[in-house]
């Protein structure tokens with residue numbers, strides 16, 4: 379059976395991420411203020427103000443990947459959070475209530491306590507409810523940006539609306555930080571984020587080559603620094619090294635999936651607790667999941683240090699999840715062409731309607747436009763009770779057969 383080919387850089391990745399978490403723990407112990415941010419929140423502003431920046435969604439994904447989530451969710455359900463809402467939220471709240479965290483394996487007692495929580499509703503309302511729970515628990519402020527959803531054109535009035543809300547955060551954040559914002563430092567952080575995100579994009583784009591040197595399953599591991607460290611220069615340094623390794627693979631014709639014969643696009647959330655099993659199945663089927671919406675969600679082309687507030691507003695209002703279906707379709711059409719995709723797999727995640735794009739006829743419209751077949755699999759990001767492994771394996775096998783016959 380074909381084996382997954384580990385990337386050399388991954389050893390360095392463990393070190394880079396380990397240092398990030400160690401710094402979080404050390405910073406908190408030394409009295410540095412901590413801000414919690416939603417994954418596409420105004421993190422650059424928080425770094426510029428000198429906060430430790432911690433991302434609960436990353437913690438929740440770790441709970442999923444470590445297969446701790448399913449056991450923890452009922453604890454949050456008992457506190458009134460429905461089993462039907464975001465299982466990142468319910469598993470993270472469950473972990474808090476039980477006092478468990480994958481960070482304990484890294485010698486941290488758990489997530490660092492927040493001094494302030496900052497959300498952006500560009501992705502969903504759940505992050506706001508999630509952060510407000512902790513604000514009540516810890517007695518600290520919860521601030522946020524309310525971005526509209528289903529956005530068509532990201533035009534000037536919209537950018538101004540979001541940029542003004544971001545500027546309005548400065549004063550309460552200065553109070554929580556006990557420091558004044560230095561706009562030059564903000565420009566510097568936005569510049570670092572821009573470099574990180576540009577390199578991350580280049581990493582993902584290596585998979586447009588046939589055969590692809592990395593898969594979606596590799597990318598879900600490699601994306602950590604792009605999510606939690608994008609404003610720290612170590613993230614860019616890491617992606618520079620990873621990109622060099624991938625370019626070496628491309629030059630040498632090294633395939634991530636030996637004998638690659640089909641290429642799939644993954645639309646929707648990862649199933650964190652089943653990444654390795656699914657990656658193994660696609661490897662066996664000589665099918666490369668070459669691109670995804672999810673991993674591309676941390677590409678922010680619009681960041682511009684010369685105009686930090688407006689460019690953050692534009693970048694964070696342009697992400698796939700908050701766009702209208704016609705924009706999503708146009709984006710996926712160009713991705714399918716660019717990555718030479720044979721078929722699209724849609725993950726309908728039971729507890730995240732926001733990241734499940736199969737529910738309003740989009741697969742049918744894309745099939746008509748592109749002639750590329752689609753498969754919907756039912757599952758969830760973190761709650762494995764909502765996922766049937768056997769049924770999914772069978773459906774994927776049948777889908778690959780169908781694509782091969784085509």
Ligand code: SF4
Pocket residue numbers: 435464465466467501502503504505729730731732733759
């Ligand atoms: S986008 Fe989905 S998975 Fe992410 S926080 Fe919102 S509801 Fe949860």
